[in-house]
Amino acid sequence: MIGQISEGKINEVREQTDIIELISQYVSLKRSGANHTGLCPFHSEKSPSFSVNSARQFFHCFGCGVGGDAFSFLMKTEGLAFPDAVRRLAERVGIELEERSLSPEEELQERQRERLYRVNEVTAAYFHQLLMENPAGEPARKYMKTRGYGRKAAGEYQIGFALDSWDGLKKHLEEQGFATDDMRTLGLIRQGKQGRGDYDLFRGRLIFPVYDLSGRIIAFAGRILDDGKPKYINSPESPIYHKGRILFGLYQARQAMRQKGEVLLVEGYFDQLALYRAGFPQVVATCGTALTADHARLLKRYVQRVVLLFDQDAAGKKATFKAMTVLQEEGVPAAVIELPNGEDPDSFIQGEGAEAFRLRLEKARSAMDLFMEDVLAEAGGGIEQKVRAAEQIVDKISGLNSELEQDLYLKDLAQRSGIDLDQLKQVNKKSMVREQQKRKTYSEPLLTESYPQPEAPFPGVDGVDRSGFTGRVEAKANWSRSEETLLCLLLQNHVNREKIIAAGGLDLFNHPTARDIAQILLDNSTDSGLEMESLVKKLDPDKVPVVIALSRCDQGQFSENVDAIFADCLKSLQQERNKRQRGESIDRIRQFEQGKETINSNDLLKEFTNLK
Numbered sequence: 001m002i003g004q005i006s007e008g009k010i011n012e013v014r015e016q017t018d019i020i021e022l023i024s025q026y027v028s029l030k031r032s033g034a035n036h037t038g039l040c041p042f043h044s045e046k047s048p049s050f051s052v053n054s055a056r057q058f059f060h061c062f063g064c065g066v067g068g069d070a071f072s073f074l075m076k077t078e079g080l081a082f083p084d085a086v087r088r089l090a091e092r093v094g095i096e097l098e099e100r101s102l103s104p105e106e107e108l109q110e111r112q113r114e115r116l117y118r119v120n121e122v123t124a125a126y127f128h129q130l131l132m133e134n135p136a137g138e139p140a141r142k143y144m145k146t147r148g149y150g151r152k153a154a155g156e157y158q159i160g161f162a163l164d165s166w167d168g169l170k171k172h173l174e175e176q177g178f179a180t181d182d183m184r185t186l187g188l189i190r191q192g193k194q195g196r197g198d199y200d201l202f203r204g205r206l207i208f209p210v211y212d213l214s215g216r217i218i219a220f221a222g223r224i225l226d227d228g229k230p231k232y233i234n235s236p237e238s239p240i241y242h243k244g245r246i247l248f249g250l251y252q253a254r255q256a257m258r259q260k261g262e263v264l265l266v267e268g269y270f271d272q273l274a275l276y277r278a279g280f281p282q283v284v285a286t287c288g289t290a291l292t293a294d295h296a297r298l299l300k301r302y303v304q305r306v307v308l309l310f311d312q313d314a315a316g317k318k319a320t321f322k323a324m325t326v327l328q329e330e331g332v333p334a335a336v337i338e339l340p341n342g343e344d345p346d347s348f349i350q351g352e353g354a355e356a357f358r359l360r361l362e363k364a365r366s367a368m369d370l371f372m373e374d375v376l377a378e379a380g381g382g383i384e385q386k387v388r389a390a391e392q393i394v395d396k397i398s399g400l401n402s403e404l405e406q407d408l409y410l411k412d413l414a415q416r417s418g419i420d421l422d423q424l425k426q427v428n429k430k431s432m433v434r435e436q437q438k439r440k441t442y443s444e445p446l447l448t449e450s451y452p453q454p455e456a457p458f459p460g461v462d463g464v465d466r467s468g469f470t471g472r473v474e475a476k477a478n479w480s481r482s483e484e485t486l487l488c489l490l491l492q493n494h495v496n497r498e499k500i501i502a503a504g505g506l507d508l509f510n511h512p513t514a515r516d517i518a519q520i521l522l523d524n525s526t527d528s529g530l531e532m533e534s535l536v537k538k539l540d541p542d543k544v545p546v547v548i549a550l551s552r553c554d555q556g557q558f559s560e561n562v563d564a565i566f567a568d569c570l571k572s573l574q575q576e577r578n579k580r581q582r583g584e585s586i587d588r589i590r591q592f593e594q595g596k597e598t599i600n601s602n603d604l605l606k607e608f609t610n611l612k
Contacts, residue, residue, distance in 0.1 A: 005086055009097050010071075013086055016093040017070045019057045026077055026255070041077065042066045044261040044304050065586065077258065079213045079301055109239075112182075116240050119173065119182050120209075120217040126172050127160025127207040127220075137161045140206050143225045148350055153273060157208065157252075162222060164204030167197065187236035188220075201233065208269045210235070210287055211251040218246065221269055221287065232269075234288040244292040247284040247299075248272055256281035257302040264337075264361075265291070265299075265323070266309045266345055267316075274346040278354040280361075291323040296330040305333040307364050309345050312338065317374060324367040324396075331401045334367035368409060371396060376416055390417050394424060398431035479511035482572040484550070485565065487514060490521050491550050495566050497525040508573045510580060517543060517550075 020036055023029065029036040029052060040050035040061040049063035060067035066076070074085040090097050131137045131144075131154060140161035144154060153159070162169065170189050174180070180198065183189045189198040205222030212218050219235035235241060247265075249272045257263045264283040266272055272285040282303075286295070299306055306327055310316040324334045337360050339348050349357055372393050379389035390413060397409045410428060414421040486508065489495040500508070500522065509515040520543075524535055536544055 005083060005097055009090070009095065010086055013090045013093065013095050013097075014057065014069060014071065016095060017057070017089050018054075019059065019070045019073070020052055020054050022070050022089075022092075023052055023059060023073060026258070040064060040066070041258050067586065076301070078254075079298070084214070112185075113240055115178075115182050116186055116238065117216050117218075119178050119186060119188070120219075120240075122173065122176055122178070123169060123188060123220070124158050124160060124207075124209045124217050126169065127162055127202075127209075128154070128158050129160075130163060131159060131161035131206075134161075136163055139225055143206065147270060147346070149273065149277075153277060157273065158217075160207040160209070162200065162202035162205050162207050166199050166203075169200045169202070170198055186219075186238050186241075201235075205233070208248070210241070210246060210248055212240075212246065213251060213254070215251055216240075219243070219287070221248070223269065232288060243287045243289050245294040245298065246287055247295060248287050249276065249284045250298070252276065253282055253284050254302055257284075257299075261304045262307055263299055263303045264307050264309055264345075267311065267319070268344065268346065271309065271345040274349045275357075278349045278357065280354075280357070290319065291326050293326055293330060296327050296332055299327075300330055300332050303332075305335055307335045307337055307361065308367060309337050309339070311344065312341050320367065321371050321374075324371060325399070327367075328396070328399050328401075335364040336367045336370050337361055337364050338370075368396065368400075369412075372409070372413060372416065386417055387419075390419050390424065391427060394427045395431050398428050479509075479514040480572070480576060482569045482576070483509050483511060483514040486569045486573065487517060487521065487550050489566060489569070490518070490525065491547065497522050499566070503570050504574070504577075507577065508570070510576060513543070513546070516540075517547060 020029065023036075027038040027041050027050065029038045030048075032051075036052045036054065037048045038050050038052075039045055039048050040063055042061060043064040043066075045063050050059070050061045052059045058067065058069055059073055068076075070089060071082060071085045074080060074088060075082060078085070078088075080088065087097065131140050132151065144150065144159075167189070170180075170183060173183055173188075180189070184191075184198070188201055190201055192199050202220060202222040205224055208221040208223070209217045210219040210221060219238070219241040221232055221234045223232055224230070234243065237243060248269060253263070253276070260282045262282060264275055264280060266275065266283060266285045269285055272283050275283040284299075296306075306323075308320050308323055310320045310323070320336060327334045339345070339360065343351070345357070348360075375389045375393055376386070379385040393413055394410070397406050397413070400406050400409070406428065410424045411421060413419070414424055486495075486500070490497065490500060500518075505522065506515055506518055509518050520535070520538060524538065536547065539547060
């Protein structure tokens with residue numbers, strides 16, 4: 001049963017795992033003294049900086065700073081959660097795990113998920129058998145041959161065929177003992193109209209199973225065999241399938257992606273199959289949806305750049321530039337392969353061959369370069385149109401993480417448009433400000449750069465009236481927005497001290513000023529809340545204007561959903577604290593490797609694993 005794994009079992013799995021043997025399946029390692037070295041699988045490099053120490057059962061890259069034990073290596077390479085990594089390695093070394101029982105609610109959810117996986121597994125086998133063996137699957141087999149695919153390709157991906165019948169799949173699953181509710185939850189069947197019974201979603205279509213990173217089937221896509229519409233239909237979202245987080249072919253392609261440092265992103269399932277079969281295994285496809293931020297973050301685990309291969313028409317270019325923006329916001333460079341009009345990867349490979357495609361891949365252009373060219377071409381020669389086009393391009397350039405990239409693209413834009421470079425740089429600065437405002441999160445402060453002077457006198461610690469500030473007081477606090485919001489909640493008596501202390505108290509605050517003010521507020525809070533006049537008497541002079549400004553934060557933002565705001569603050573602050581602790585742990589690991597840290601290596605690994 002899935003649950004919490006005991007610490008003793010985790011240590012046993014760690015001790016029984018040979019980290020050299022494990023990592024050698026992903027990286028070509030060579031012995032170098034007491035260590036083994038190789039090219040880092042987590043970033044692109046030409047000289048080996050990735051080191052694995054067999055005695056300490058630890059890996060570390062001196063190039064990108066990534067390090068850890070066997071669990072963290074498997075988590076990063078396979079995209080697994082910690083418990084799943086422990087289970088995977090336990091199975092590998094033959095250790096049976098003892099896990100705690102789940103709560104009744106957790107057990108119900110887990111049982112449902114396991115049932116849904118099983119339904120999909122049986123469904124995939126049923127569709128696959130129809131394609132491979134059933135006489136009714138002959139039209140689909142002929143269609144596969146016309147596309148250049150035979151039994152081998154069908155077997156590798158477990159491609160299947162859905163009969164053009166009202167409820168063939170439903171009846172088959174019922175015969176296997178599966179519940180109708182589970183079929184409906186997965187979207188395999190839908191309710192009929194006018195009193196007719198439930199019917200199969202997929203009928204008369206070629207079926208592509210969609211796998212998660214663990215190789216489990218979580219959804220399906222169905223392709224019509226003729227020119228009917230819609231060409232594709234996809235499983236709806238379910239408890240085990242979220243299309244904005246899944247990419248078709250990632251399960252098969254992830255190791256090649258990591259080795260090559262890039263991924264080819266296509267729109268169609270046959271495009272993915274064609275490139276994979278032609279010797280380009282680093283290819284994935286979106287599952288009937290636009291690229292999302294979750295997709296971009298997922299790809300970022302494996303590659304240093306994404307090569308886009310969408311249609312060459314207007315809709316395809318729009319999708320290309322939208323994907324470029326999503327990737328750009330996640331700091332992932334995007335390139336584009338241009339194919340002749342009317343061609344897609346599948347047709348190009350069949351017509352021109354793999355070598356011709358390889359040459360196109362080698363000449364892949366920056367997506368930003370293509371965007372610039374396309375926008376300027378559409379603008380034409382009119383001055384106003386050209387200015388608007390330049391502003392549109394600069395808006396994209398401002399979103400790039402690298403200032404060097406921004407500078408080079410601005411120079412290129414100046415040459416192409418004839419607009420003065422200094423003017424473009426000014427527009428870029430303004431656009432960057434807008435971009436930063438758009439991306440505001442809890443990491444940004446609520447208050448302005450300076451605090452207003454008090455409107456009423458507040459005596460200081462020495463009894464002196466400190467209301468006579470001239471002008472505005474420059475802000476000294478550069479804390480996070482979460483710290484600031486939490487102080488406002490406490491100061492304005494929206495949250496009592498007991499709640500904050502129970503959540504972590506002073507440990508929630510990182511910035512020294514925020515921590516000092518929190519200490520004073522917590523020490524002086526009463527059942528009736530905080531009184532400003534008595535509080536100010538206990539403040540250092542330099543903190544008086546800060547606390548006054550905090551007391552005047554817009555209370556309207558706390559008028560509703562105080563509990564939700566408080567919960568969001570805690571979540572953000574705890575994440576910030578964990579991030580700091582991970583950084584400190586990495587520093588200790590580096591000192592340990594350099595012989596400067598004397599802590600027991602097992603304790604250090606345990607600390608690192610717990611933080612991860």
